[in-house]
Amino acid sequence: MSSDNPIDGGSTDMLTDTRDARMGEGLDDRFNSRLREALGSSPFILTKFDKFMNWVRGSSMFMLQFGIACCSIEMIHTYAIKHDLDRFHAGVPRASPRQADVIIVPGTIVSKFAPRMKRVYDQMPEPKFVVGMGSCTISGGPFQEGYNVIKGAEEVIPVDIHVPGCPPRPEALVYGVAKLQERIANGESSPVVVKPYELEQFGDMERDEVVDKLADQIDEETLAMRYNWADSP
Amino acid sequence: MSVEETEETPEIEAGVTVEDEVLDTLGDTVQTTEEHLNADASVVVRPDQVQDTLSALRDDMGYDHLSCVTAQEYEDRYESIYHMKQYDDPTQEVSVVVPASKDEPISQSAEPVFRTADWHEREAYDLVGINYEDHPDPRRILLPETWQGHPLGQDYDQDSPQIVTLSEWDNPLRDDHVDDEADTMFLNIGPHHPATHGVLHVKTVLDGETVADVDPDIGYLHRCEEQMCQNGTYRHQIMPYPDRWDYVSAGILNEWAYARAAEDLADIEVPEYAQVIRTMSAELCRIAAHMLALGTFALDVFGDFTATFQYAFRDREVIQNILEDLTGQRMMFNYFRLGGVAWDLPEPREEFFEKTRDFLEELPAKLEEYHDLITGNEIFQLRCVDTGILEPEVAKSYGATGPVARASGIDYDLRRDDPYGYYDELDWDVVTEDGCDNFSRVIVRMQEVEESAKIIEQCVDLLEEWPEDDRTIQSNVPRTLKPDADAETYRAVEAAKGELGIYIRSDGTDKPGRFKIRSPCFSNLQTLGEMSEGEYIPDLIASLGSLDIVLGEVDR
Numbered sequence: 001m002s003s004d005n006p007i008d009g010g011s012t013d014m015l016t017d018t019r020d021a022r023m024g025e026g027l028d029d030r031f032n033s034r035l036r037e038a039l040g041s042s043p044f045i046l047t048k049f050d051k052f053m054n055w056v057r058g059s060s061m062f063m064l065q066f067g068i069a070c071c072s073i074e075m076i077h078t079y080a081i082k083h084d085l086d087r088f089h090a091g092v093p094r095a096s097p098r099q100a101d102v103i104i105v106p107g108t109i110v111s112k113f114a115p116r117m118k119r120v121y122d123q124m125p126e127p128k129f130v131v132g133m134g135s136c137t138i139s140g141g142p143f144q145e146g147y148n149v150i151k152g153a154e155e156v157i158p159v160d161i162h163v164p165g166c167p168p169r170p171e172a173l174v175y176g177v178a179k180l181q182e183r184i185a186n187g188e189s190s191p192v193v194v195k196p197y198e199l200e201q202f203g204d205m206e207r208d209e210v211v212d213k214l215a216d217q218i219d220e221e222t223l224a225m226r227y228n229w230a231d232s233p
Numbered sequence: 234m235s236v237e238e239t240e241e242t243p244e245i246e247a248g249v250t251v252e253d254e255v256l257d258t259l260g261d262t263v264q265t266t267e268e269h270l271n272a273d274a275s276v277v278v279r280p281d282q283v284q285d286t287l288s289a290l291r292d293d294m295g296y297d298h299l300s301c302v303t304a305q306e307y308e309d310r311y312e313s314i315y316h317m318k319q320y321d322d323p324t325q326e327v328s329v330v331v332p333a334s335k336d337e338p339i340s341q342s343a344e345p346v347f348r349t350a351d352w353h354e355r356e357a358y359d360l361v362g363i364n365y366e367d368h369p370d371p372r373r374i375l376l377p378e379t380w381q382g383h384p385l386g387q388d389y390d391q392d393s394p395q396i397v398t399l400s401e402w403d404n405p406l407r408d409d410h411v412d413d414e415a416d417t418m419f420l421n422i423g424p425h426h427p428a429t430h431g432v433l434h435v436k437t438v439l440d441g442e443t444v445a446d447v448d449p450d451i452g453y454l455h456r457c458e459e460q461m462c463q464n465g466t467y468r469h470q471i472m473p474y475p476d477r478w479d480y481v482s483a484g485i486l487n488e489w490a491y492a493r494a495a496e497d498l499a500d501i502e503v504p505e506y507a508q509v510i511r512t513m514s515a516e517l518c519r520i521a522a523h524m525l526a527l528g529t530f531a532l533d534v535f536g537d538f539t540a541t542f543q544y545a546f547r548d549r550e551v552i553q554n555i556l557e558d559l560t561g562q563r564m565m566f567n568y569f570r571l572g573g574v575a576w577d578l579p580e581p582r583e584e585f586f587e588k589t590r591d592f593l594e595e596l597p598a599k600l601e602e603y604h605d606l607i608t609g610n611e612i613f614q615l616r617c618v619d620t621g622i623l624e625p626e627v628a629k630s631y632g633a634t635g636p637v638a639r640a641s642g643i644d645y646d647l648r649r650d651d652p653y654g655y656y657d658e659l660d661w662d663v664v665t666e667d668g669c670d671n672f673s674r675v676i677v678r679m680q681e682v683e684e685s686a687k688i689i690e691q692c693v694d695l696l697e698e699w700p701e702d703d704r705t706i707q708s709n710v711p712r713t714l715k716p717d718a719d720a721e722t723y724r725a726v727e728a729a730k731g732e733l734g735i736y737i738r739s740d741g742t743d744k745p746g747r748f749k750i751r752s753p754c755f756s757n758l759q760t761l762g763e764m765s766e767g768e769y770i771p772d773l774i775a776s777l778g779s780l781d782i783v784l785g786e787v788d789r
Contacts (some may be wrong), residue, residue: 064456067425069454069785070480071432073525074564078552080546095427111397112377113424113432113453120425121661142473147384147391167564230593 050187057101057127058089058185061177064100065093066120069107069169071134083170090177097123102180104173105159108136108143109150121157131176131182132159135166142166236554247729250274255327256291262286265392267330270497275328281366287315291346295319296327298418299347300644301723301751303736304357306387311338311363313354316723316736316751317738320629320643323651323732326563328723333363342368349632350579352759360385360459375452377789385459409762415443420692420770424453428533428774435761437773444773446761451787458573458789461638462748464608467495467714468571471748476565478750481519482553485514485560486728493653494724494735495571498716504705505655507573512655513692514559516566516685521552522729523678526781530675531607534616541606548599551592558585571714573707578696589693594687596745600679608676617672621764621776624669631763632756635731636681637780639675659691671772671779678781712741723751730781734760750789754782 135141163176251273362383432453476484528545718741725734731753740746
């Protein structure tokens with residue numbers, strides 16, 4: 001690329017010439033980007049806005065910097081050198097739940113911590129996603145029989161992806177996060193409007209009744225997103 | 234044995250033993266004596282004479298380290314056991330047993346004598362249900378305030394529902410700090426906070442930018458480790474749990490604590506070859522744990538998420554690879570067995586040795602790099618030198634051990650003072666610093682890494698030349714271990730954070746009757762108030778980082 005005297009007396013000829021020379025003749029490849037290459041010659045992408053947003057969400061996840069127990073050490077290793085979760089568009093730990101999209105729950109949840117964790121989760125903006133890391137977030141793991149241990153993260157907050165292991169290796173967590181991204185990008189993991197822990201007050205009803213009852217409460221006009229029960233995986 | 238057995242002082246035999254001296258010093262306060270495998274003397278005293286007994290033992294006989302307080306419930310009584318040691322010579326041990334009646338479990342608090350008893354007795358109240366008279370702060374410590382019952386007591390029903398609330402916290406100093414000049418602010422640090430190294434909740438009261446009051450609120454990771462161990466059989470089911478106490482890859486050090494106590498209890502020999510492997514793997518763990526302490530401390534004091542932190546984790550990866558070759562796991566090793574280790578070094582051995590040697594060879598240059606990045610850094614020095622002062626006498630009163638004590642000039646290291654494993658055959662030094670500040674604590678850890686490297690190198694040399702026909706990795710241990718009923722022992726090892734002790738009482742079955750963990754972090758964390766009250770809030774964060782606590786071990 002010529003850089004001897006690129007701008008001379010307001011004429012842009014030289015710049016245009018250089019660019020044309022670089023692009024070669026024929027295609028009007030104004031952006032010369034790899035994305036453009038993949039899409040062919042059309043300058044437009046036609047897609048649904050939802051689909052586009054899903055793709056964006058999956059490709060740019062801000063994780064919550066949230067350590068509980070043993071698994072958090074492996075989680076830090078996943079963020080750090082060698083495993084480097086950032087390679088998968090998911091490596092920026094945010095210290096505040098208000099800036100985070102994804103919460104990885106890395107460890108045993110005990111009675112005293114459960115309300116705190118729910119509070120942290122509640123502070124995250126929608127849409128939010130949860131990765132349960134380790135056996136403790138699945139069932140309580142090795143501490144399941146403890147008097148103080150919550151039998152899994154799902155008792156407190158909804159979980160999108162479970163990564164089993166005690167603790168899971170960093171590779172396993174990377175796989176779990178990649179799976180979550182895949183699900184988000186395909187629109188399979190939708191923003192949850194009805195939270196499972198709120199269902200407790202309807203505990204004695206059949207599931208369908210619960211859905212009907214909650215659906216009645218939703219104001220159609222102000223509803224921005226709807227969770228599609230019928231199509232949900 | 235039971236309390237009513239005898240009320241009079243037992244006869245003093247000829248030849249002055251430690252027990253005689255203790256009985257001499259204590260005089261009539263001693264009701265009777267017991268047999269504890271670890272202690273030279275175990276005396277039973279009345280519940281209203283705890284303070285007199287402990288101060289006599291401390292002032293007259295030099296037992297200045299209240300290592301642990303174990304509480305337990307029997308069929309006919311409650312019991313608190315105060316495990317006393319000497320900082321100069323931790324092999325000198327005395328257990329003070331304090332029975333309390335079943336209907337009214339009230340016992341005098343030892344807090345006025347040893348500050349560390351504060352939290353230990355709160356834990357005893359919380360989990361077992363003994364009330365301590367004169368205790369300055371008789372609240373629950375690990376479980377939520379609303380908890381019903383005492384889970385390690387005998388008639389506790391685990392299936393009964395519990396209600397846990399999330400309440401807003403009041404400013405505990407609000408009333409006595411209200412005037413026009415001073416204006417205090419209450420600040421919650423944690424339980425979800427990047428600088429608390431896990432789920433610690435520090436209730437802080439600030440006066441301007443100065444810390445007026447600190448109250449560490451723990452229990453957010455209380456995973457019932459003691460209950461889990463009491464429900465497991467000695468031989469196989471307990472060993473996986475120690476890995477999860479101090480979970481920053483320090484698992485093997487914790488396993489050793491359990492192995493040492495159980496081997497002492499059941500009288501199991503460990504082959505020499507296995508001891509060398511144990512020593513080597515334990516020191517690898519210590520390096521990994523100290524690397525994490527270093528990296529997260531750099532993160533705390535200058536938000537260095539890039540260089541130091543990542544370097545520390547790069548080096549940890551190398552260690553974890555070596556340990557994975559050895560044990561098959563990156564973190565939760567489960568490698569020790571009672572009477573030895575699970576398996577021999579991986580084949581081909583040369584490759585393993587080479588890998589370990591490569592790591593040791595590169596280590597000095599890496600440490601040099603850390604010194605350039607951290608200890609030579611002016612910002613770091615400003616943050617750390619002369620902040621978070623912990624005087625040696627205060628540290629002793631709080632039962633501080635490990636790098637925290639050694640940075641306050643207390644020359645106390647169980648690897649040398651109460652030798653186990655292969656440490657006394659090897660050539661290495663105990664690191665101490667006299668600075669008493671945050672900087673010293675970091676320096677001690679970095680120098681300990683060098684000492685650990687020395688130990689590993691010698692172990693590798695030994696293992697390389699070890700004759701092939703003498704590589705016994707486990708001694709013969711019965712499939713089901715049933716130590717004698719009522720055998721009691723308290724054994725400690727030097728874990729990454731300090732003295733990690735285990736008290737086991739056998740009840741004659743293949744599971745422990747009582748399994749108590751003395752965690753170094755639990756005692757070390759208590760010093761936080763001493764270190765940070767009256768200081769600025771950034772110094773509080775630096776002090777907390779330099780204590781290097783792991784919540785899994787604080788809460789258990």
